Amino acid sequence: MDTVEIRRVTKVFGDLTAVNDLTLNVPRGSVYGFIGPNGSGKTTTLRMIMNIYYPDTGSIRVFGEELHGTSTDRIGYMPEERGLYKRMKVRDILRFYGELKNGTDVKGEVDRWLEKFDLTDWANKKVEVLSKGMAQKVQFIGTVVSRPELVILDEPFTGLDPVNADVLREAVLELQAHGATVIFSTHDMNVAENMCDFILMIFKGRKVLDGTLSSIQDQYGSDTIRLRTDDGASALESIEGVERITNFGKMQELRMTAGYDPQKIVAEVMSRTRVHSFELARPSLNDIFVRIAGPEAREAEEASHA
Amino acid sequence: MLKVFRIAKREYLATVRTKGFIIGLVVAPLLFGGSALAMIIFENRVDTRDKVIAIVDRSGLVARTVVETAEARNVRTVYDEESGEKVGPAYLIEVIVPDDADLDAQRLELSERVRTNELHAFVEVGPGVLHPRGDPVGSRIDYYAKSAALDDLRSWVERPINGELRSLRLQETGADPVTHEDMFDWVSASPMGLVSLDPETGEIGVPRRSSEAEALIAPLVMPMLMFMMIMMGAVPLLNGVMEEKSQRIAEVVLGSAKPFEFMAGKVVGGLAVSLTAATVYIVAGVLAVRQMGLADYVPYHVLPWFFIYTLLAIVMLGALYAALGSVCNDPSEAQSLMLPGMIPVMIPMFVLVPVIKEPESTFATALSLFPFFTPILMLIRQTALETLPVWQPWAGVLGMLLFAMLMVWAGGRIFRMAILMQGTPPKLGNMLRWAIKG
Numbered sequence: 001m002d003t004v005e006i007r008r009v010t011k012v013f014g015d016l017t018a019v020n021d022l023t024l025n026v027p028r029g030s031v032y033g034f035i036g037p038n039g040s041g042k043t044t045t046l047r048m049i050m051n052i053y054y055p056d057t058g059s060i061r062v063f064g065e066e067l068h069g070t071s072t073d074r075i076g077y078m079p080e081e082r083g084l085y086k087r088m089k090v091r092d093i094l095r096f097y098g099e100l101k102n103g104t105d106v107k108g109e110v111d112r113w114l115e116k117f118d119l120t121d122w123a124n125k126k127v128e129v130l131s132k133g134m135a136q137k138v139q140f141i142g143t144v145v146s147r148p149e150l151v152i153l154d155e156p157f158t159g160l161d162p163v164n165a166d167v168l169r170e171a172v173l174e175l176q177a178h179g180a181t182v183i184f185s186t187h188d189m190n191v192a193e194n195m196c197d198f199i200l201m202i203f204k205g206r207k208v209l210d211g212t213l214s215s216i217q218d219q220y221g222s223d224t225i226r227l228r229t230d231d232g233a234s235a236l237e238s239i240e241g242v243e244r245i246t247n248f249g250k251m252q253e254l255r256m257t258a259g260y261d262p263q264k265i266v267a268e269v270m271s272r273t274r275v276h277s278f279e280l281a282r283p284s285l286n287d288i289f290v291r292i293a294g295p296e297a298r299e300a301e302e303a304s305h306a
Numbered sequence: 307m308l309k310v311f312r313i314a315k316r317e318y319l320a321t322v323r324t325k326g327f328i329i330g331l332v333v334a335p336l337l338f339g340g341s342a343l344a345m346i347i348f349e350n351r352v353d354t355r356d357k358v359i360a361i362v363d364r365s366g367l368v369a370r371t372v373v374e375t376a377e378a379r380n381v382r383t384v385y386d387e388e389s390g391e392k393v394g395p396a397y398l399i400e401v402i403v404p405d406d407a408d409l410d411a412q413r414l415e416l417s418e419r420v421r422t423n424e425l426h427a428f429v430e431v432g433p434g435v436l437h438p439r440g441d442p443v444g445s446r447i448d449y450y451a452k453s454a455a456l457d458d459l460r461s462w463v464e465r466p467i468n469g470e471l472r473s474l475r476l477q478e479t480g481a482d483p484v485t486h487e488d489m490f491d492w493v494s495a496s497p498m499g500l501v502s503l504d505p506e507t508g509e510i511g512v513p514r515r516s517s518e519a520e521a522l523i524a525p526l527v528m529p530m531l532m533f534m535m536i537m538m539g540a541v542p543l544l545n546g547v548m549e550e551k552s553q554r555i556a557e558v559v560l561g562s563a564k565p566f567e568f569m570a571g572k573v574v575g576g577l578a579v580s581l582t583a584a585t586v587y588i589v590a591g592v593l594a595v596r597q598m599g600l601a602d603y604v605p606y607h608v609l610p611w612f613f614i615y616t617l618l619a620i621v622m623l624g625a626l627y628a629a630l631g632s633v634c635n636d637p638s639e640a641q642s643l644m645l646p647g648m649i650p651v652m653i654p655m656f657v658l659v660p661v662i663k664e665p666e667s668t669f670a671t672a673l674s675l676f677p678f679f680t681p682i683l684m685l686i687r688q689t690a691l692e693t694l695p696v697w698q699p700w701a702g703v704l705g706m707l708l709f710a711m712l713m714v715w716a717g718g719r720i721f722r723m724a725i726l727m728q729g730t731p732p733k734l735g736n737m738l739r740w741a742i743k744g
Contacts, residue, residue: 047557047726050560050561052557052560052561052726053726073562075561076561077557077558077561077562078558079554079557079558079561081554081557082554083550083553083554083555083556083557083558083559084553084555084558085320085553085555086553087320087324088320096312096316097558097562099312100309100312100313100559100562100563101562102308139558142558
């Protein structure tokens with residue numbers, strides 16, 4: 001059974017269609033990543049799953065039920081902006097959030113998570129003295145202390161240093177290992193690629209990608225060449241069959257015209273400079289994202305409208 | 307329901323645990339009671355320096371009496387009989403021979419002496435003072451001092467002068483004031499409370515003398531207390547909700563509770579804060595008043611009503627302020643909504659005095675039946691007026707109950723719409739639309 005089933009949901013705010021005819025199934029026990037540019041409708045979708053907003057049309061079923069008008073204690077939700085009472089002590093606010101969800105053994109869970117996140121020394125400090133990263137970890141704990149079966153995280157990794165991001169990533173995977181379904185939104189394509197069983201991309205309120213990473217990549221085929229050469233990007237200008245060059249500095253990524261023979265391109269590059277490494281690959285999620293939502297795509301869209 | 311309770315508990319503890327609440331619990335009554343206390347303290351701390359008063363007696367009839375009366379008074383009141391300590395000023399009368407040739411110069415000279423503090427004041431008694439009806443100008447008694455209008459001595463000096471004048475007038479008719487000592491006795495009308503039957507013994511109660519304290523202070527203390535309860539329990543919800551909205555706490559809480567549960571929890575928390583403070587004040591106040599031997603002044607019959615009104619007022623106004631808070635995005639918006647939001651609480655405070663003086667007037671009755679004003683105004687009328695028709699407080703409570711339900715309903719709808727709506731400035735039109743359309 002799917003934990004979340006979204007059927008043809010549309011949500012309009014005034015003139016803006018925030019979510020447009022979205023259909024989505026989130027399988028139980030999966031980690032589902034929502035990607036998309038700012039303002040594309042990710043947060044609205046998450047809030048609708050949380051039953052904070054109601055869809056204008058369509059239906060959302062969570063745990064097989066429509067939750068219209070009720071709140072559920074089986075979902076943990078971490079909003080994008082941190083919402084903590086500044087003058088409360090860390091332990092008190094975590095217990096409050098846990099008890100508000102009717103969690104069991106909230107005290108024990110709070111202490112366990114505080115220790116796991118290395119925050120035990122801060123348990124009796126007020127929220128206002130925490131750093132941003134610490135507050136974010138506290139917010140995460142507040143989301144999961146009630147042991148929800150579905151965890152929804154809006155931009156959980158934003159603003160965390162690599163060490164804390166790792167701790168959080170492990171925590172999310174641990175939740176999954178214990179049977180929870182996790183949905184999170186992110187701007188970090190690496191995180192989405194590495195952590196998610198499924199990825200949804202929303203662009204301007206519409207679903208543009210949905211599936212496993214490899215199924216998404218398969219839609220684009222192996223049309224990407226990754227190269228390391230002596231001369232870098234300067235040696236790659238105007239090669240026939242190359243649509244686009246993404247320059248990462250030490251490494252360049254070439255996107256081929258569909259159906260073009262990659263061997264010809266390599267031969268051309270080798271005639272110009274010395275090649276250190278060469279890889280024929282499927283496009284990265286980052287590249288796919290840019291293809292859909294990048295400046296080129298926007299220009300193309302504007303041209304088609306004009 | 308459990309969630310309402312949990313939100314309320316957090317709200318309650320967050321408020322009650324702060325130093326501000328504990329200090330406020332002590333400071334607020336001090337502020338209200340402090341001025342009264344200060345008056346009592348400073349009343350006993352009179353200036354004990356002797357006061358020299360010059361009297362220019364152009365009638366030649368009264369100066370001697372004034373001097374004698376002052377001397378008699380000085381013997382009686384200046385020194386404490388037991389300790390011998392000086393407890394008040396002596397009045398020293400200096401008799402000045404009137405300079406009829408140049409009255410103005412004499413007045414100037416005496417005024418200068420008052421300015422240099424050599425004299426406290428000077429009194430000029432007109433030549434025709436014995437028979438003032440025929441001579442309004444020549445019969446004046448003029449009291450010259452730095453703040454003559456407020457000076458207690460002015461009324462003191464009137465008494466011996468007029469006493470002597472009456473005595474002289476009587477003598478002219480041939481009566482002897484010495485044999486008719488009670489000629490000028492004055493009997494005041496005592497203010498009495500109404501007599502009632504003792505419900506236990508069935509006996510007719512002993513008439514009780516009522517005082518200004520009873521007539522004014524008791525009816526004033528209760529509405530002041532009610533005002534404080536509203537300020538403590540309901541008004542802070544405006545800023546509280548605004549903060550929860552602007553700091554995105556609302557979104558977290560709404561992930562766990564329905565908007566109505568959230569708002570109800572806030573209101574119940576505010577109510578608990580008010581009832582805590584009310585209980586502390588009432589218990590402490592009643593104990594203090596009984597300690598002072600003024601137990602008769604405690605309006606016990608009003609106390610249950612006080613708690614009923616507090617409960618309904620906090621629910622009614624709490625829902626209003628929570629809804630107002632939910633439409634604000636930042637403190638400045640909350641600030642600008644605070645003033646119009648306070649109007650329902652301020653109006654009853656503005657009309658306190660007319661309502662206390664005439665609690666039975668149509669004006670007082672009508673205002674006290676308006677739900678927003680009922681908690682304060684009906685309370686005053688119940689304290690001040692024993693004969694208030696029984697239906698009126700009940701009608702007030704019914705009105706408040708209906709209004710509280712309306713406020714909670716409409717406030718809940720506004721709250722639900724506005725609490726997640728960032729960046730939309732508060733507009734009356736929006737609020738009405740949300741309240742009506744949902």
